Amino acid sequence: DGGITQSPKYLFRKEGQNVTLSCEQNLNHDAMYWYRQDPGQGLRLIYYSQIVNDFQKGDIAEGYSVSREKKESFPLTVTSAQKNPTAFYLCATQMSGTGGNSPLHFGNGTRLTVT
């Protein structure tokens, strides 16, 4: 969706290195999400944040960390503790004040390959 920027589109790293994926939005949405998608599979929730300076673990948070210092930004760090980091990572935002009952807007994703 326009207004959500994930960079870079492709990222390559060596095993054992931490890597940070960027997600920036100008939609003025309070809630932001990180999902992971593996080939042929659905989306699995890593972390989400409802407001600045607050975030919660999703279903597969182990080996990942996030921060939410600004409303516009929700970077995801894939640490060396993540056993299988190679995947397609999707950032999403959601309109404010809807209690979760509104559509997610997704960025174009970052495809991370770790060798």
Add this chain to the structure above:
Amino acid sequence: GQQVMQIPQYQHVQEGEDFTTYCNSSTTLSNIQWYKQRPGGHPVFLIQLVKSGEVKKQKRLTFQFGEAKKNSSLHITATQTTDVGTYFCAVPTGSNDYKLSFGAGTTVTVRA
């Protein structure tokens, strides 16, 4: 983990035919959303269902929410090559509606 089952996982359809994909939950849902992801792309929101028994249509797509609000279906009539992609349902899980979990998706291919 995921609390919604989506079937079938794959659907191979002859162009012009109809098909249906289903999402089933063991718990009552406050709402359900449907998304479409084209090959190589990102998920795009299609629709949200909130009311028991709700039916919504978007051209050849018909979305239905079950009376018990535990299941939903997406029916596509007269399938076209533009319908290719993966269709996901997403539901609020846990105690917080902000936590949205996705089904595994139905990947649709079309034979011309």
